[in-house]
Amino acid sequence: MAVTLREVADRAGVSRSAVSRTFTEGASVSAKTRAKVEKAALELGYSPNALASSLTTGRTKLIGLISNNFHNPLFLEVFDLFTRGLQDRGLRPLLVNLSNETDPENSVRMLRQYSVDGVIVASSTLPPSFAEAFKQAGVPVVHSFGRFSTSPNVHVVGIDNVACGRMAAEALIARGYTRVAFLGGPEKATSTQDRALGFFGALREHPEIEVSISYASAYSFDAGRVEMTKLLMAGPAEAYFCGDDVLSIGALSAIEEAGLSCPGDIGIIGLNDMDMARWQNIDLTTIRQPVAEIIRASIDLVIGTIEHPDRHPETRLFPCRVIERGTLRPVQQGAA
Amino acid sequence: MAVTLREVADRAGVSRSAVSRTFTEGASVSAKTRAKVEKAALELGYSPNALASSLTTGRTKLIGLISNNFHNPLFLEVFDLFTRGLQDRGLRPLLVNLSNETDPENSVRMLRQYSVDGVIVASSTLPPSFAEAFKQAGVPVVHSFGRFSTSPNVHVVGIDNVACGRMAAEALIARGYTRVAFLGGPEKATSTQDRALGFFGALREHPEIEVSISYASAYSFDAGRVEMTKLLMAGPAEAYFCGDDVLSIGALSAIEEAGLSCPGDIGIIGLNDMDMARWQNIDLTTIRQPVAEIIRASIDLVIGTIEHPDRHPETRLFPCRVIERGTLRPVQQGAA
DNA sequence: ACGCGTTTTGCAACCGGTTGCAATTCGACA
DNA sequence: TGTCGAATTGCAACCGGTTGCAAAACGCGT
Structure with missing residues (x-):
């Protein structure tokens, strides 16, 4: 043919x-x-025929793009940027959906069958061992949106979740809240753990501020809504740092439903700054993750590793910043 | 290695x-x-090595998944279902992002270089000619979320947009609105054209109802918000059928911002039923597109065509239904 | 142990390219 | 026009598999 x-x-x-x-x-x-x-x-x-030539050249220009975050609106943007970024550099993303999978074995085998030149694990919830399995198999890999590590086994690109937790705490302190809380994602998610660490770390220096914690069962609207509803019954804090934006929006929904207002009665700060956060009928104050930079760095890093396979594993963290919108009261004059 | x-x-x-x-x-x-x-x-x-064997067998089990809808939240679900559906059947999606591209040439060439077994064009905005270019090149193709045609050149799977327009009109009529309007997406999008057709068709039988039309510049939150803001200044209708959900949410935002309420002052019905529509702080009445069925049928069809290449082009349309939520007033007793 | 039909096996050619190597061609200069 | 080095070309082997075909091995009945 x-x-x-x-x-x-x-x-x-x-x-x-x-x-x-x-x-x-x-x-x-x-x-x-x-x-x-x-x-x-x-x-x-x-x-x-690119595939035939790959037989002798050993390069397919195929990159495995692995994720299990197909319900986080932020990831639509992530996929957009990854696919564009890769194809701009002459590479093709082979998409792998890991939604039900936890064992790396299958993905590793499958992606080796297709001789991908490299792999990008784009997930905030997969454990580091997942990316490491690729490294083990000799496939260049970078874990995007992964967990910070001082002695990484694989390349990690993302944000410093501990710093973000601290940043959230400082934002609440600066606004004069005196009873604050962290409403995290699943307790076992490393991102939640790190954010909690930073949050509580910063607040330790402010013993006058009362602080508490609870966990939503997932990074989802429903989970956020359910958890906040519970908290409202039990007597809520003045302000919450929520594990991510979609969780925040669920919490907001529960607050409105209870006839309370935000930031009047309760303050919320999220994390991610996904597209919907800026929608005026949501208008969420949040911490922005520099998604484009993270993705650019991930692509650079995977290409670099393809060219120099025994390059040293590297961690690249990008700074986040608070995006001031309408769910937190203004900074108090004369506060820390 | x-x-x-x-x-x-x-x-x-x-x-x-x-x-x-x-x-x-x-x-x-x-x-x-x-x-x-x-x-x-x-x-x-x-x-x-799957690629090496493809040389002799002529099958790569690679499916090109092409889209340009990387800003429509519905498509996160679409990608989720496509990737899962394909991998469950032993196929691998090679993702192509067409965001800036309009010319099929490049994509056709690229996907032929990778000898994909078939192609799925998942887009509500690309013209039919795009999918036809693949057919022309001898690659099995199906256009998902594409435009209905009685004599299709390629397989098309989607919804009957004309019927949806009619359904929206009937929903508004049944609720006793007497001044209604269509707030479409871009005027040149075939989906907008078809929905307008059905909407006005149904209303032609109700000359007592006043009807008007306007177009947003894109299927986006901002475009919906901007357009609705204009309409509010000019004197709005009683109820709007909006081109899709994200447009609807933009419109809702403008309505709230103007100090009006929904459905008290203005009614809104959307189309898609994307995840956010059910969020209680949005609570959008809308027409549900059966995404899972569309995707299942698309996959079946592309596989069928791979097995029988000269199978006749087919159009499969799935029925939609109104999902009653909080942005339209209740059905009036004794109305049509 | 023999003969027969069925399975199983290995050989070798092929899929669509790439590439080292030796042979050929080229251009420039004397 | 002859010579020489550099650029270009084709041959053939190879990349990692698959598959038609003929030979070998097998199972079974007598």
């Missing part, structure tokens, strides 16, 4: 090597043969 | 064919050799 190298060679009256070389960057072909080949190729509608 | 067939053959003390056959469904191998091969393969950690 498809046109092959050989047919082009025959029509152009040259050897197969000549055709191959015309389509290979930096190979030695005279202008004359190149012209003949290009003419024949054009007439036949030939384009080289 | 990777273990090859030959190494397994050597270690097992059999021919390369024997190894190949062990890993080929339905090939003739004795239990004894199979055992030897499997042992050797296990010890070596061998798994066959």
Whole structure:
């Protein structure tokens, strides 16, 4: 069905090597043969079979893009940026959905079968061992949105969740709240653990502030709503740092439903700054994750590792910042 | 680096064919050799190179998944279901982001280089010619979320937008609104055109109802908000059918901002039923698109076409239904 | 133990390219 | 026009598998 190298060679009256070389960057072909080949190729509608060539070159230009975050609106943007970023650099994302999977074995095997040049694990909830399994198998890998580590086994790109927790605490302190709380995601998620660490760390220096913690069962609207409803019954804090934006919006919904207002009665600060946070009927004060930078760095890093396989594992963390919107009262004059 | 067939053959003390056959469904191998091969393969950690085998079999099990809807939250669910559905059937999605592209040429060439077995164009905004370019190139293709056609050139799976427009009109009529309007997406989007057609068609039978139309510049929150703000200044209708949910939410935001309430002052009905529509602080009445069914059918159809390439182009439309929530007043007793 | 039909096996060619190497062609200069 | 080094070309082997075909091994009945 498809046109092959050989047919082009025959029509152009040259050897197969000549055709191959015309389509290979930096190979030695005279202008004359190149012209003949290009003419024949054009007439036949030939384009080289990337998979066949990968057999000898060892490069497929395929990158495994693995995620299990198909319910977090932020990740639509993540997929958009990853696919665009990869294709701008001549690479193709092979998408793997890990929603039900926890064992890396299968994914590793599958992606090796397709000889991907590298793998990007884009997930805030998968454990580090997942990415490490690829490294183990000799596949260049970077874990995006992964957990910070001082001695990483694989490349990690993301944000400093501990610093974010601290930042959230400081934002609440600066606004003069005296009873604050962390409403985390699942207790076992490393991102939740780290954010809690930073949050409580910063508040330890303010013993006058009362602080508490609870966990939602997932990073989801429903979980946030359910948890906040419970908290409202039990007597809520003045302000909450929520594990992420969608959780925050669930909490907001519960607060409104209870006839309370935000920030009048309760303050909320989220994390991520996903698209919906800026919607005026949500208007969520939150901490922005620099998604574009994280993705750019992830792509750079995976390409770098493909070129230099035994490059040292690296952690790249990007700074976040508070995006001031309407769910926290203004900074108090004369506060810390 | 990777273990090859030959190494397994050597270690097992059999021919390369024997190894190949062990890993080929339905090939003739004795239990004894199979055992030897499997042992050797296990010890070596061998798994066959899918790309190499595709050279002879002509099948890569790669499916091109093409979209340009990376800003519509509905599509996160779409990608989730497509990737899961494909991998459950042993296929791998090669994701292509067409956000800036309008010319099919590039995508066709690229996906042919990777010898994809088939292509799914998942987009409500790309023109039919896009999918047709693949058909032209001999690649099995289905256009999901595409436009209905009585004599399709390619497989189309989606909803009947004309019927949806009619359904929206009937919903508004049944609720006794007498001044209604369609707030569409971009005027040139086929989905907008079709929905308008159905909407006005149904209202033609109700000359007592006043009806008008306007277009948002995109299917986006901001566009909906901007357009509704304009409409509010000019004197709005009683109820709007909005081109999709995210547009609806933008409109809702503008209405709230103006100090009006919904459905008290103005009614809104959307289309899609994306995840956020059910969030209680949005609570959007809308028309549900059966996304899971559409995707299942799309996958079936692309697989069917791979198996029978000259299968007749087919259009499969799925019925939608109104999901009653809080942005339309209740059905009026005794209304049509 | 023999003959027969069925399975199983290995050989070798092929899938669509790439690439080292030796042979050929080219261009420039004397 | 002859010579020489550099650029270009084709041959053939190879990448990691698959598969048609003929030969070998097997199972079974007598």
